[in-house]
Amino acid sequence: MPGRCAYGDHGVVSTATRTTARLLRRPGSWRPAGVAAGIAEHIGVRVRLVRLGFIALAAAGGLGVALYGAYWIVLPAAPDAPPSRVPPWLEYLLAGVAAIAAIGGVAYAMPLSGVFAPTLLACLGGALIWRQASEPERDRWRRLSRTSLSADHDERMGRIRLAAGAALVLAGGGIVLARANFSAIRDGLLAVTVTVVGMALLTGPWWMRMMTQLGTERSERIRSQERADIAAHLHDSVLQTLALIQRNAGSPREVSRLARGQERELRTLLYGSRTASGQLADELRIAAAEVEDAYAISVEAVVVGDTALDDALAAAAAAAREALVNSAKHAGVTEVSLYAEVEPDAVSIFVKDRGVGFDLDAVADDRQGVRGSIIARVERHGGEVKVRSQPGTGTEVEIRIAR
Amino acid sequence: MSPRVVLVDDHAMFRSGVRAELGDRVDVVGEAGTPAEAIAAIRSSRPEVVLLDVHMPDGGGLAVLEAIGPELPDIRFLALSVSDAAEDVIALIRAGARGYVTKTISADDLADAISRVADGDVVFSPRLAGFVLDAFRDSPVAPSVDPNFDQLTPREREVLRLLARGYAYKEIAAELFISIKTVETHASNVLRKLQLSSRHQLTRWAADRRML
Incomplete structure (x- = not known):
């Protein structure tokens, strides 16, 4: 049906449905039901003809009365109808009398009326209650009808229905057993079994297909959810970064800083979060990442072994971070190595660059960087720092803390 | 004399980038985008070094190593990856690669690594x-x-x-x-x-x- 698809795509069909005339009751001031008027207006014939039709059907076995009652119950009144002057209780009374009369007529004329009439009455009663119920109540019932075994313990309706259902099943079983005619039961069971097997054979494939479709649909939904999450992430960060890279295309340093930051973020997304965990390795990697971001260099961080962070190791990690910052700021390189190893008796951290280097003795005593932030900080915690640097070949800071 | 190299990576952009960066420091005798292509290219051109991407569809670099390694033991492989996953790297080394570098390596370092692998070093x-x-x-x-x-x-x-x-x-x-x-x-x-x-x-x- 290509045509329908095409229309559906453009929403024409839905507009058409909205303008379709609905069959409504048209109650007037002197006709509380307005069933005939509604039908007449809907199919475009005169009211009198419709009424004649109902009367004719009523004469032929009471069907007209039943139909009229059913329409009255089922059809909604037109929204613009004037309020009825007949009081509601009289309306209900009339409807009740009509329904009982109709059911009585039908029951009288049909076999099995002992079962049929009460059932029909119950159905009509249910329908009446349904019609009178307010929208929130209907919602609640709809919800409840989906939960019976799984209903919450505090859902009174669910428990009542469960109890009523169980009682009915037991009663049915009791009646069957009490009136047991075992050969009849056997024949009946056989017939039922044969029918059930036949039904299974006939509809089995269909059921299977439906179950598979349901499963596929479910996993498809989960997949599309995941896709949406990833798409959202890609949109938020990756596309942003790509846009920034295009804007900064003239500055290689900025481009590589953006790219590295994005790479790290994607890795975090793909391989799980890497947040502060109180472990030395994570602390060092976070420090390396921060320095990478802040100074547009790349830090090759290698950590062998791991241990929980204590005060001394936290100080060592902070000193290592300071050494990375020093290399980034002063060495004039784009790459710095960070290596940490947790040995049984000590933790060593090395920060090395191949930059301009410096003469440690020539550094003024008041320069906070190396002395204060690195050496003194580590020594306060019982560690030692060695700085090896030569102008022209680079610098290596070694931090060692005994465990 | 520059070493003869086959580039194996499923991203053509990356291959052409590496080729341009390396210039005449290596002699690129073949390129491949899939393990199957790579196996064919290596068999026909007999390079000294294969620059091998770890992650490719259809088995990745490992498939190439496992196919070529026993057959042509003289060919050396240098694994190249964006992945830092230890199991990938270790698997390739254990399958016979002579080294591993990340894709962010500078052109000079890469050329140096290739010639070292060509000389039999790791x-x-x-x-x-x-x-x-x-x-x-x-x-x-x-x-x-x-x-x-x-x-x-x-x-x-x-x-x-x-x-x-x-x-x-x-x-x-x-x-x-x-x-x-x-x-x-x-x-x-x-x-x-x-x-x-x-x-x-x-x-x-x-x-x-x-x-x-």
Whole structure:
């Protein structure tokens, strides 16, 4: 049906449905039901003809009365109808009398009326209650009808229905057993079994297909959810970064800083979060990442072994971070190595660059960087720092803390 | 004379980038985007070095190594990856790759690594050195088949540590007062141990740390 698809795509069909005339009751001031008027207006014939039709059907076995009652119950009144002057209780009374009369007529004329009439009455009663119920109540019932075994313990309706259902099943079983005619039961069971097997054979494939479709649909939904999450992430960060890279295309340093930051973020997304965990390795990697971001260099961080962070190791990690910052700021390189190893008796951290280097003795005593932030900080915690640097070949800071 | 190289990577952009960067420092005799193409290209052009991407569809670099390794043992492989996943790297080394570098490596370093692999040396990036140190860190739990392959000598450890700290072979040689040749020997011994070790932890270790 290509045509329908095409229309559906453009929403024409839905507009058409909205303008379709609905069959409504048209109650007037002197006709509380307005069933005939509604039908007449809907199919475009005169009211009198419709009424004649109902009367004719009523004469032929009471069907007209039943139909009229059913329409009255089922059809909604037109929204613009004037309020009825007949009081509601009289309306209900009339409807009740009509329904009982109709059911009585039908029951009288049909076999099995002992079962049929009460059932029909119950159905009509249910329908009446349904019609009178307010929208929130209907919602609640709809919800409840989906939960019976799984209903919450505090859902009174669910428990009542469960109890009523169980009682009915037991009663049915009791009646069957009490009136047991075992050969009849056997024949009946056989017939039922044969029918059930036949039904299974006939509809089995269909059921299977439906179950598979349901499963596929479910996993498809989960997949599309995941896709949406990833798409959202890609949109938020990756596309942003790509846009920034295009804007900064003239500055290689900025481009590589953006790219590295994005790479790290994607890795975090793909391989799980890497947040502060109180472990030395994570602390060092976070420090390396921060320095990478802040100074547009790349830090090759290698950590062998791991241990929980204590005060001394936290100080060592902070000193290592300071050494990375020093290399980034002063060495004039784009790459710095960070290596940490947790040995049984000590933790060593090395920060090395191949930059301009410096003469440690020539550094003024008041320069906070190396002395204060690195050496003194580590020594306060019982560690030692060695700085090896030569102008022209680079610098290596070694931090060692005994465990 | 520049080494003859086959580039294997499923991204044509990356291949052309590497080719342009390396210029005439290497002689690119073939390119391939899939393991199957790579196997065909290597068989027909017989390069000295294959620059091999770890992650490709249809089995990745490992499939190429496993197909070519036994057949043409003289061809050397240098693994190239964006992945820092230890199990990927270790798997390729154990399958016979002579080294591993990340794709963010500079052109100079890459050219240097290629010519070293072509000369029969091995290439340890700091990260690979870290992997190996980590993998051989504890003494083996189970009795091993050949203890020679399951322990690093103290000297090998020292070399690896300096590699992980970002030292070049030349710097290591100066630091340890040994010749560059000795450093190279230590490095290839470590690689051999990595390939032949029966340490069962090696596999488990790599699987444990999805990433370093």
